[in-house]
Amino acid sequence: xxxxxxxxxxxxxxxxxxxxxxxxxxxxxxxxxxxxxxxxxxxxxxxxxxxxxxxxxxxxxxxxxxxxxxxxxxxx
Amino acid sequence: xxxxxxxxxxxxxxxxxxxxxxxxxxxxxxxxxxxxxxxxxxxxxxxxxxxxxxxxxxxxxxxxxxxxxxxxxxxxxxxxxxxxxxxxxxxxxxxxxxxxxxxxxxxxxxxxxxxxxxxxxxxxxxxxxxxxxxxxxxxxxxxxxxxxxxxxxxxxxxxxxxxxxxxxxxxxxxxxxxxxxxxxxxxxxxxxxxxxxxxxxxxxxxxxxxxxxxxxxxxxxxxxxxxxxxxxxxxxxxxxxxxxxxxxxxxxxxxxxxxxxxxxxxxxxxxxxxxxxxxxxxxxxxxxxxxxxxxxxxxxxxxxxxxxxxxxxxxxxxxxxxxxxxxxxxxxxxxxxxxxxxxxxxxxxxxxxxxxxxxxxxxxxxxxxxxxxxxxxxxxxxxxxxxxxxxxxxxxxxxxxxxxxxxxxxxxxxxxxxxxxxxxxxxxxxxxxxxxxxxxxxxxxxxxxxxxxxxxxxxxxxxxxxxxxxxxxxxxxxxxxxxxxxxxxxxxxxxxxxxxx
Numbered sequence: 001x002x003x004x005x006x007x008x009x010x011x012x013x014x015x016x017x018x019x020x021x022x023x024x025x026x027x028x029x030x031x032x033x034x035x036x037x038x039x040x041x042x043x044x045x046x047x048x049x050x051x052x053x054x055x056x057x058x059x060x061x062x063x064x065x066x067x068x069x070x071x072x073x074x075x076x
Numbered sequence: 077x078x079x080x081x082x083x084x085x086x087x088x089x090x091x092x093x094x095x096x097x098x099x100x101x102x103x104x105x106x107x108x109x110x111x112x113x114x115x116x117x118x119x120x121x122x123x124x125x126x127x128x129x130x131x132x133x134x135x136x137x138x139x140x141x142x143x144x145x146x147x148x149x150x151x152x153x154x155x156x157x158x159x160x161x162x163x164x165x166x167x168x169x170x171x172x173x174x175x176x177x178x179x180x181x182x183x184x185x186x187x188x189x190x191x192x193x194x195x196x197x198x199x200x201x202x203x204x205x206x207x208x209x210x211x212x213x214x215x216x217x218x219x220x221x222x223x224x225x226x227x228x229x230x231x232x233x234x235x236x237x238x239x240x241x242x243x244x245x246x247x248x249x250x251x252x253x254x255x256x257x258x259x260x261x262x263x264x265x266x267x268x269x270x271x272x273x274x275x276x277x278x279x280x281x282x283x284x285x286x287x288x289x290x291x292x293x294x295x296x297x298x299x300x301x302x303x304x305x306x307x308x309x310x311x312x313x314x315x316x317x318x319x320x321x322x323x324x325x326x327x328x329x330x331x332x333x334x335x336x337x338x339x340x341x342x343x344x345x346x347x348x349x350x351x352x353x354x355x356x357x358x359x360x361x362x363x364x365x366x367x368x369x370x371x372x373x374x375x376x377x378x379x380x381x382x383x384x385x386x387x388x389x390x391x392x393x394x395x396x397x398x399x400x401x402x403x404x405x406x407x408x409x410x411x412x413x414x415x416x417x418x419x420x421x422x423x424x425x426x427x428x429x430x431x432x433x434x435x436x437x438x439x440x441x442x443x444x445x446x447x448x449x450x451x452x453x454x455x456x457x458x459x460x461x462x463x464x465x466x467x468x469x470x471x472x473x474x475x476x477x478x479x480x481x482x483x484x485x486x487x488x489x490x491x492x493x494x495x496x497x498x499x500x501x502x503x504x505x506x507x508x509x510x511x512x513x514x515x516x517x518x519x520x521x522x523x524x525x526x527x528x529x530x531x532x533x534x535x536x537x538x539x540x541x542x543x544x545x546x547x548x549x550x551x552x553x554x555x556x557x558x559x560x561x562x563x564x565x566x567x568x569x570x571x572x573x574x575x576x577x
Contacts, residue, residue: 005505009177016173016330019166020322024313034296034303036311039159046166047364053173054357061353065180066505 008060015052019045092238094412095419099254102423105269109262117451121263121458122192122435123345128268133346134355135275136268136428140338141171141359142278142366144229144422147414150367152390154374158310161371163322167329168363172356174334174501179343181504183352186344193432194340194500195440201503205444207515211496212440214522215337218489219429219436220469222336226422226429227252227473233422237415245474252470255427260459264345267427274420279366281417285393286369288410289376292400296372299379306382320540328542331497332490338432434462488529491544495521498548498555506559513558521551 024038032040056064114125128136154161182197191197194215199208227248234247242250258266293299303310314322333339346352370393377384377392380399384392397411438458443449449457495518502509528534528543538546 002505012173012176013330016166016170016326017323020319020326021314022319026313029311029313031297031300031311034298034300036159036313038313039162042159042162043165043368046169049166049173050169050360050364053169053176053360056176057172057353057357057360061180061349064176065184065349 005063005066008056008063012053012056015049019049095237095416098416098419099251101273102254102258102270103261105273106258106261106266109258109266109269112262112265116455118192118435118439118454118458119190121455122431122439123341124264124268126187126345127347128342128345128351129347130351130354132268132272133342133351134358136271136424137339137342137355137359138362139271139275139278139421139424140342140428141168141333142362142421143226143425144233144418145226145425146366146370146421147282147393147418148229148390150370151374151377151392152386154371155377155384155389155392156386158307158375158378160314160318160322161374162368163325164371165363165368167326167333168367169360170326170330171333171339172360174330174497175343175356178334178501178504179352179356180349182340182500183343183346183349185504191344192341193435193439194335194337194496195436198496198499198503199440202499202511202514204511204515207499207511207518208440210515210518210522211499212436214492214496214518215335215436216433218493219337219433220465221489223426223429223433223466223469224473224476226426227470228477229422230419230426231473231477233415233418244477248470248473251423252466255423255430256462256466259427259431260462264341264431267424267431268345270427271424274424277413277420278417278424281413281420282366282369285397285410285414285417286373288400288407289373289393289396292403293376293380293396296376296379299376303375303379307378310378317540321537321542324537324541324545327548328490328494328545331494331501331548332544333493335493335496335500336429336432337436338428341428341432341435430462430466433465434458437461437465488525488544491525491529491542491547492522494544494548495525495551498551502555508559509555510559510562512562513555516558517551517554520554521547523547524550 019042021038021041024041026037029036029038031037035043114120119125150161150164153164182191185191185197185200189196189200191200193212195208195212198211199205202208230251231244231248234242234251235244238247258270262269296303343352346355373393373396374389377389377396381392381395393414394411397414401408401411435458438454438461442457442461443454446453498517499514503514525544525547528538528546529536534543536543
């Protein structure tokens, strides 16, 4: 269970760092609605990150809290 | 400041009356908070009796996290930093990512052990008073800085709004008095209820203003050519070092802002886990309708106004509004709304920070030396602390109004605060973590962060990485390696009884 928790947190941190436009290199990038494509990546990947965090909070709250039963509903 | 802002009559008498009425309403809410008091205890005063419902929790988290800085400072940074400052959208989300790591576990411990401050957890987990004091002092410094910079924003706003009739100093004093009054009256209840009002004004203010300015300017798509003309190369992809700084910024905010004491208090104050979880699930999306919109306006401002100074750049939204109002004078209410949103966001941040400082000083620094003090005595100590601290901070705000050199030290608040993160984020999960390495790591990380930030002979961001992040990395190394290497198989690592009494 400790390992699962570690994967959860490491995974969320990895997603965070993937929002950085590491792989873009063009000097004159194309534009999407006035935003350069690498900026569009930053915005789009941030939205994905937000969705992931919201999902993790819902699905893995008990795991994050250190409970052995990740399916247990949170205490009222 | 010259040009179009000088011609704009910001609010006029009706706007000043509106703001005056708003301040009276805040005081009224303070009275309501006082009447809703359930018990004369620290828990009731600082945590609202741990009974905060979903809407209040969501909006108080929102209003506390987004301040006048979002509407002024972020816009100015976006003007100067262009699309690179889109990192701010992600970093505001990363705060919730950080809560995922520690909030569920910390909430459960807080219910079991009656925590009121971050220091309560640290003392309970590690049982070492110097560590708790060090962590608490880092929190107090960060919060005091936060209050000071936000009071400065308010002071300048009031001076501007009143056309100089109310001076900077008088504005700071008046608003500080209003804040301290409703806070002393109603504690976290009053603070949270005013945050609901302030959060609504902030949220709708930002949305309406963004939509209005988008329609007026045609948005970034229409202004791209103008932007390129004003700032050649503005669309260029970040360099390698800039990408590293981007990642460093994310880590700094992830570890730093999530440790803000007033945010931790709100985690403790949630009615139950379901309420906390739902609030966080919604909060993670708020940067898309707050930070992203403000950053876009800053970049839009770069397309419209060339060569603004740093100070002028922080008024970009006002300049855009001034343009809009010049063409359509009937939209002057937008300016009132914008100013109100800044005031609302800034006051909500100050009142939360003030309450958190008071709780830290009372609980983490005062109570350990007076373990027999009654709840009433502690409550009075807390209120006295609020009053005394606010007086000092107001004095410093007025004194340092135009000071630039002191700000360099003040700006390292996040670099200091993130040094608490390993103790909390790892401490709630890792039973093998040892007290010695935690304390050594926190001290070493703090000193390294201060050294890098304070010494002019060292670049502000060596290899593109913030001094605070270097400190955090050193901190983590000491904690992890030290805890693994220290052999104490018989050490009792179960949570101790709270030793705050």
